[in-house]
Amino acid sequence: MLVIKDLHVSVGGKEILKGLNLTINAGEVHAIMGPNGAGKSTLSNVIAGHDGYEVTSGSLTYKGEDLLAMKPEERAWAGVFLAFQYPVEIPGVNNTYLLKAGVNAKRKHQGLTELDAFDFMSVVKEKAKLVELDASFLSRSVNEGFSGGEKKRNEIFQMAVLEPDLALLDETDSGLDIDALRIVAGGINKLRSPDRAIVMITHYQRLLDYIEPDFVHVLAEGKIQKTGDKSLALKLEEHGYDWVKENL
Amino acid sequence: MNPVEQARQDALSLFKELGLPNKCNEDWKYTDVSRLEGLLDIGGVGADVHSEGLGMVDLDAYRMVFANGVFDAAQSNLPDAVEIVSLAALEASVSGEESKALAKLFHVSGNEPLVNGLTALNAAIASDGAAVCLADNSVLDKPLYILHVSNQNNAIRHGLMLGENAQAQVIEHFISVGEENALSNCVTAVILKNGASLEHSRLQQEGKKQAHVARVEVKQFRDSSYTFHGIELGASLSRTDLVVSLSEPGASCELNGLFVLDGRQHVDHHTRIDHQAPHCVSRENYRTVLDGRSHGVFNGKVVVHKGAIKTDSSQSNGNLLLSNHAQIDTKPELEIYNDDVKCAHGATVGQLDDKQLFYLRSRGICEEAAQELLVFAFADEILAAMSNQVVRSYVEKAAFAKLPHASDLDGLMG
Numbered sequence: 001m002l003v004i005k006d007l008h009v010s011v012g013g014k015e016i017l018k019g020l021n022l023t024i025n026a027g028e029v030h031a032i033m034g035p036n037g038a039g040k041s042t043l044s045n046v047i048a049g050h051d052g053y054e055v056t057s058g059s060l061t062y063k064g065e066d067l068l069a070m071k072p073e074e075r076a077w078a079g080v081f082l083a084f085q086y087p088v089e090i091p092g093v094n095n096t097y098l099l100k101a102g103v104n105a106k107r108k109h110q111g112l113t114e115l116d117a118f119d120f121m122s123v124v125k126e127k128a129k130l131v132e133l134d135a136s137f138l139s140r141s142v143n144e145g146f147s148g149g150e151k152k153r154n155e156i157f158q159m160a161v162l163e164p165d166l167a168l169l170d171e172t173d174s175g176l177d178i179d180a181l182r183i184v185a186g187g188i189n190k191l192r193s194p195d196r197a198i199v200m201i202t203h204y205q206r207l208l209d210y211i212e213p214d215f216v217h218v219l220a221e222g223k224i225q226k227t228g229d230k231s232l233a234l235k236l237e238e239h240g241y242d243w244v245k246e247n248l
Numbered sequence: 249m250n251p252v253e254q255a256r257q258d259a260l261s262l263f264k265e266l267g268l269p270n271k272c273n274e275d276w277k278y279t280d281v282s283r284l285e286g287l288l289d290i291g292g293v294g295a296d297v298h299s300e301g302l303g304m305v306d307l308d309a310y311r312m313v314f315a316n317g318v319f320d321a322a323q324s325n326l327p328d329a330v331e332i333v334s335l336a337a338l339e340a341s342v343s344g345e346e347s348k349a350l351a352k353l354f355h356v357s358g359n360e361p362l363v364n365g366l367t368a369l370n371a372a373i374a375s376d377g378a379a380v381c382l383a384d385n386s387v388l389d390k391p392l393y394i395l396h397v398s399n400q401n402n403a404i405r406h407g408l409m410l411g412e413n414a415q416a417q418v419i420e421h422f423i424s425v426g427e428e429n430a431l432s433n434c435v436t437a438v439i440l441k442n443g444a445s446l447e448h449s450r451l452q453q454e455g456k457k458q459a460h461v462a463r464v465e466v467k468q469f470r471d472s473s474y475t476f477h478g479i480e481l482g483a484s485l486s487r488t489d490l491v492v493s494l495s496e497p498g499a500s501c502e503l504n505g506l507f508v509l510d511g512r513q514h515v516d517h518h519t520r521i522d523h524q525a526p527h528c529v530s531r532e533n534y535r536t537v538l539d540g541r542s543h544g545v546f547n548g549k550v551v552v553h554k555g556a557i558k559t560d561s562s563q564s565n566g567n568l569l570l571s572n573h574a575q576i577d578t579k580p581e582l583e584i585y586n587d588d589v590k591c592a593h594g595a596t597v598g599q600l601d602d603k604q605l606f607y608l609r610s611r612g613i614c615e616e617a618a619q620e621l622l623v624f625a626f627a628d629e630i631l632a633a634m635s636n637q638v639v640r641s642y643v644e645k646a647a648f649a650k651l652p653h654a655s656d657l658d659g660l661m662g
Contacts, residue, residue, distance in 0.1 A: 048610050052602075076612035084610075088603045092625025092632075101621075102612035141625075142607075158611065 007058035018222030034219035079165030185210030251351035259371035317402030374405035509542035516545035538574035
């Protein structure tokens with residue numbers, strides 16, 4: 001589904017990703033772990049199409065197409081979704097309106113008919129249950145006045161409604177207490193499917209107690225340094241990231 | 249000479265003395281009205297202009313239509329039991345003591361805040377207006393919608409007097425037919441007796457070449473409440489002076505303003521709130537969306553007089569510049585002659601937020617629509633304060649139509 005080859009990315013003239021390679025197939029769940037400043041968020045932002053990053057070389061191929069040639073909205077239509085580390089508040093833009101516009105833009109792009117308000121609301125209410133999001137959040141402005149945990153739940157709720165093929169979850173577990181983590185992880189697990197790839201970016205192993213990954217990658221100094229199964233995450237937890245650095 | 253005629257004569261003398269405001273006056277630093285020189289004469293009043301089918305046709309309201317400054321009874325619809333009449337008719341019918349009372353509406357003093365030559369000229373030449381006088385404890389059961397349609401110079405003067413505990417909603421709407429280079433000179437004087445409550449909207453939507461000058465002066469007594477929504481979409485030059493005096497304890501006012509401008513439009517609101525008594529509250533929230541080479545001016549002055557303890561006042565002004573050539577001059581002014589008051593103010597000037605744009609696009613909203621959505625949301629926060637949903641929706645559509653990328657945002661306003 002996504003093939004990343006020798007990706008080099010700079011921010012403000014400083015190289016952050018230094019030749020990253022990664023292949024992600026449908027149905028797989030990947031965890032990307034790494035220390036602060038390793039380039040984890042840079043990677044997810046580049047995949048989603050943020051223009052603050054300069055791709056100096058390498059390629060991103062998504063479903064056989066050059067992802068870098070696509071605008072952020074085109075990537076969304078093609079099934080890419082980023083759950084933000086810090087979801088932004090947008091006063092005055094209704095949460096449900098945003099999702100309806102997003103879903104219908106995607107459907108239009110796929111040549112499907114747009115959902116009417118009634119059909120859409122029944123979808124939305126069902127999906128909100130997935131992350132135990134109170135219906136009152138639907139009519140509020142996007143993330144405005146939401147607590148940290150509510151913002152993260154809202155991200156996974158949006159993922160459920162938008163039904164992406166490739167979901168990038170950028171530190172979705174950070175800032176969550178244990179109950180919220182359980183709810184969010186439960187929601188993500190229900191969204192696992194053979195057609196969908198999920199990439200979780202995280203500092204901590206604890207998320208992986210709830211969501212079992214097929215692959216664990218260690219990202220440090222701009223490259224994937226190690227790849228393994230879930231036991232790699234446990235090793236990291238035990239030895240810390242210095243262990244990876246020492247073994248470079 | 250009867251007292252009204254005398255007051256008008258005095259106003260004319262004052263106008264001759266003051267002349268047009270110019271840039272030497274600090275209050276007119278950013279707004280050049282010299283082009284109005286040739287537009288001061290309202291000439292032959294009552295030239296034909298059709299108002300049928302114009303304005304907010306869906307609004308369930310009492311309707312008062314002024315065509316080039318003259319009351320058009322055929323297009324109007326007024327309640328029987330309440331005192332809402334044409335000012336010109338009232339002027340022609342009163343005598344004696346009543347005439348003295350009415351003369352107060354035409355009295356202009358050069359010492360009052362923000363009074364200028366145009367204010368005086370209005371009192372001298374105003375051809376008509378709405379004279380509203382609600383009895384104590386009466387509630388106007390529907391909004392009063394005052395539609396002004398013009399295609400030439402006009403001068404109008406409204407007097408809104410609400411008795412004790414009276415309540416009303418008044419919407420003034422200004423539109424023009426064709427694109428004449430003309431001036432609308434409008435004054436609205438409001439008096440709110442103890443416990444009275446008024447929600448007052450002014451929607452200025454005149455033609456591209458039109459000039460619009462207005463003064464709204466509000467005198468509030470004990471525990472009265474005044475809410476103002478000033479929406480500026482039209483005209484090439486528009487200036488409003490809004491003067492509120494909170495003269496007795498417990499009075500409160502809320503002033504909301506929104507400018508959505510493009511091209512070379514120039515809109516200036518000078519507001520002044522006088523806290524003259526203890527325990528009064530004022531809230532002010534103005535936003536501007538400026539595109540093209542448009543120029544917005546916001547000056548919000550709050551004066552807390554001696555003895556006005558426990559004053560609670562806040563003011564905020566947000567400005568969104570959509571073009572490198574648009575300009576905003578914003579200035580909060582606080583004068584406090586007291587301790588024991590709570591006053592806050594803040595102004596921001598900015599462009600659209602990149603993080604918000606990226607967030608929307610990452611959810612599948614295309615770039616142009618995302619920009620428009622953010623601009624609309626910014627502006628709509630002001631309109632959310634309107635209690636009348638028909639008026640709000642009309643204003644939303646009209647403001648929306650002025651945004652740079654016309655695209656499909658249906659459902660947003662639901």
